[in-house]
Amino acid sequence: MAWTREQMAARAARELEDGFYVNLGIGIPTLVSNYIPDGMSVQLQSENGMLGMGPFPFEGEEDPDLINAGKQTITALPTTSYFSSADSFAMIRGGHINLSILGAMQVAENGDLANWMIPGKMVKGMGGAMDLVAGVKRVVVVMEHVAKNKDGSESAKLLKACDLPLTGTHVVDMVITDLGVFTIDKKGDGGMTLIELADGVTEEEVRAKTEAAYTVALAA
Amino acid sequence: MKKVFSDPTSALAGLLRDDMTIMCGGFGLCGIPDELIEAVKASGVKGLTVVSNNAGVDGVGLGKLLETRQVRKMISSYVGENKEFARQFLAGELEIEFNPQGTLAERIRAGGAGIPAFFTKTGVGTKVAEGKEVREFDGEDYVMERGLFADLALVHAYQGDTEGNLAYRLTARNFNPMMATAAKVTVAQVEHLVQPGEIDAANIHTPGIYVKRIVHVPIREKRIEQRTTRKRAEGAAAGGGQI
Numbered sequence: 140m141a142w143t144r145e146q147m148a149a150r151a152a153r154e155l156e157d158g159f160y161v162n163l164g165i166g167i168p169t170l171v172s173n174y175i176p177d178g179m180s181v182q183l184q185s186e187n188g189m190l191g192m193g194p195f196p197f198e199g200e201e202d203p204d205l206i207n208a209g210k211q212t213i214t215a216l217p218t219t220s221y222f223s224s225a226d227s228f229a230m231i232r233g234g235h236i237n238l239s240i241l242g243a244m245q246v247a248e249n250g251d252l253a254n255w256m257i258p259g260k261m262v263k264g265m266g267g268a269m270d271l272v273a274g275v276k277r278v279v280v281v282m283e284h285v286a287k288n289k290d291g292s293e294s295a296k297l298l299k300a301c302d303l304p305l306t307g308t309h310v311v312d313m314v315i316t317d318l319g320v321f322t323i324d325k326k327g328d329g330g331m332t333l334i335e336l337a338d339g340v341t342e343e344e345v346r347a348k349t350e351a352a353y354t355v356a357l358a359a
Numbered sequence: 360m361k362k363v364f365s366d367p368t369s370a371l372a373g374l375l376r377d378d379m380t381i382m383c384g385g386f387g388l389c390g391i392p393d394e395l396i397e398a399v400k401a402s403g404v405k406g407l408t409v410v411s412n413n414a415g416v417d418g419v420g421l422g423k424l425l426e427t428r429q430v431r432k433m434i435s436s437y438v439g440e441n442k443e444f445a446r447q448f449l450a451g452e453l454e455i456e457f458n459p460q461g462t463l464a465e466r467i468r469a470g471g472a473g474i475p476a477f478f479t480k481t482g483v484g485t486k487v488a489e490g491k492e493v494r495e496f497d498g499e500d501y502v503m504e505r506g507l508f509a510d511l512a513l514v515h516a517y518q519g520d521t522e523g524n525l526a527y528r529l530t531a532r533n534f535n536p537m538m539a540t541a542a543k544v545t546v547a548q549v550e551h552l553v554q555p556g557e558i559d560a561a562n563i564h565t566p567g568i569y570v571k572r573i574v575h576v577p578i579r580e581k582r583i584e585q586r587t588t589r590k591r592a593e594g595a596a597a598g599g600g601q602i
Contacts, residue, residue, distance in 0.1 A: 187386040198588040203581035204531040210387035211587040225468040228461025263439030270461030273480040308484035
């Protein structure tokens with residue numbers, strides 16, 4: 140059995156460390172906040188201009204002036220601070236955020252990432268994704284291992300080279316999919332390495348669904 | 360010099376003309392100068408270039424100016440929430456320049472601070488860097504981006520005093536402080552208009568030097584784009600909560 144969205148989020152949460160400042164993208168990455176271990180201090184950054192993001196408000200307590208980067212109503216914590224979007228991206232671009240966890244359409248074996256546009260389709264814009272992958276020290280992608288096409292076929296998302304327009308080059312450190320976990324030596328020559336398999340998933344299945352070249356170094 | 364105007368229309372009197380560039384504060388529908396946008400719509404001015412992180416939703420915020428075809432070009436980072444925007448864009452009626460969100464914020468900050476250009480890592484090796492100078496600093500590539508300066512900035516603040524000093528509330532701050540600095544004329548709509556001294560001077564986010572005109576728009580119903588809540592029985596996770 141491949142991992143569920145919740146299991147992928149739980150696996151991504153193992154990349155958190157005490158004292159980390161973290162930016163979570165929309166979708167599965169948002170679920171990571173449910174798996175922060177008890178007793179670990181992790182502050183979540185929202186790129187519209189907030190550090191120390193709290194949970195969703197109770198019904199009836201929503202404040203239109205208090206939203207996250209997904210425009211969802213949220214709450215503050217005793218640790219919260221607010222700032223402008225320029226200050227927020229100075230924090231991101233300046234390398235002060237420890238970890239960015241985000242989704243992707245494609246990742247290449249050299250760490251290139253594509254997650255903002257499909258030519259010929261309506262383009263919504265990159266938002267803060269290009270700034271996050273360029274500026275945050277460590278970038279973890281959480282995504283389905285393959286894309287399911289309308290005709291029922293599947294396309295690989297872990298590629299030798301991305302064919303969609305890039306969000307960043309040599310930026311991804313780790314990819315967590317429903318089938319397993321890969322590390323990428325994004326600035327060096329080490330390439331991509333399969334380090335974990337999801338429960339019940341075989342190396343053969345991963346091989347069949349991955350276009351990118353990778354080495355295998357599974358933990359015993 | 361009197362900065363306080365009685366209503367949004369008089370606050371914009373003499374400032375609007377066709378083909379001008381307008382900066383518009385806000386993130387999503389949070390902290391947008393909605394009544395000033397309404398006054399721009401009513402003026403009928405057209406051919407506008409609008410600098411704003413988003414483009415409102417249908418019928419709200421900048422969505423109003425899109426409906427009336429008053430916008431020629433948007434400079435934004437994300438515009439996904441607006442059907443009329445998509446229709447005009449796909450029909451070739453509307454031009455869009457996408458900027459990474461942090462690059463957009465910094466272009467505005469730089470424009471207001473007298474900095475004509477800067478270098479950033481963001482977008483190197485992507486479409487965003489095409490046609491722009493790329494320079495190596497300390498072994499890494501950076502792309503040159505230009506500062507942005509507009510004819511007019513429209514901002515929203517929680518409190519403003521009669522001298523134009525502004526304070527924002529929570530995440531409604533977003534792009535408003537930079538935009539207030541980056542235009543020939545800045546007009547602020549404020550929820551609470553107070554006397555000088557009533558905002559703690561250490562907590563003024565935008566000093567009055569940047570604000571030429573101010574108009575009091577009392578609290579109205581603010582729109583929420585994505586209403587997300589949790590049940591009272593649920594525990595308080597450190598962030599996010601159940602989706």
